[in-house]
Structures are given as structure tokens and as C-alpha cells.
Amino acid sequence: REGLPLRKSEQAFYLEWAVHSFRITNCGVKDTTQIHTHMCYSHFNDIIHSIIDMDADVITIENSRSDEKLLSVFREGVKYGAGIGPGVYDIHSPRIPSTEE
DSSP, rough: OOOOOSSHHHHHHHHHHHHHHHHHHHSSTTTOOOOOEESSSOOOOHHHHHHHTOOOOOEOOOOOTTTGGGHHHHSSSSOOOOOEEOOOOOOOOSSOOOOOO
């Protein structure tokens, strides 16, 4: 989403380009290679279809500051069939979460 144009009229083209670019970067790997992507600090509701179209095996997302709210888009509504890795460490904080957290 960082590069997503502000103009709505330009967003669909950008998302198609981004998905195509992502898929080109891993089109030559073996079937046994697991493809991961990472997205942090984003609202996924309006780009979930593009995330699915990326066809990554696993997405890791920032989750430590959102109280698991960012995970809801992957559980509700659209079916997201790939793996999800919710982050527990915030790289912008020196604090290390406890085991209970």
C-alpha cells in the first residue's frame, strides 16, 4: 500500500502491476519453494483480493500493535487460503513481549 496512488482511478492499474511484478520475481522457483511476503502497518480490506492474487504461500503481518484486528480481514468475508504469520515483535520498539503475551 505504500506506493498505492492516492487517485482512485490509478489504484487498479497499480495493484495489477504490483501483483504481476511480485509473481514475476518468483515464477522460476521450484514447486517445493515456499513463497513468503510481508506487509506491515496496513489496512488490508481494500487490497485483500490483490493479496490473494499474489499467490504467496505465507503472508506475515505486523500484529503486535493492532491487538489482532488486522487478522480479521483474513478470517472474515473473503476466503484467504494461504498461511498467515502474525508478528509478535515490534521492530520499532525496544520492548520485548513476555511469553504470556
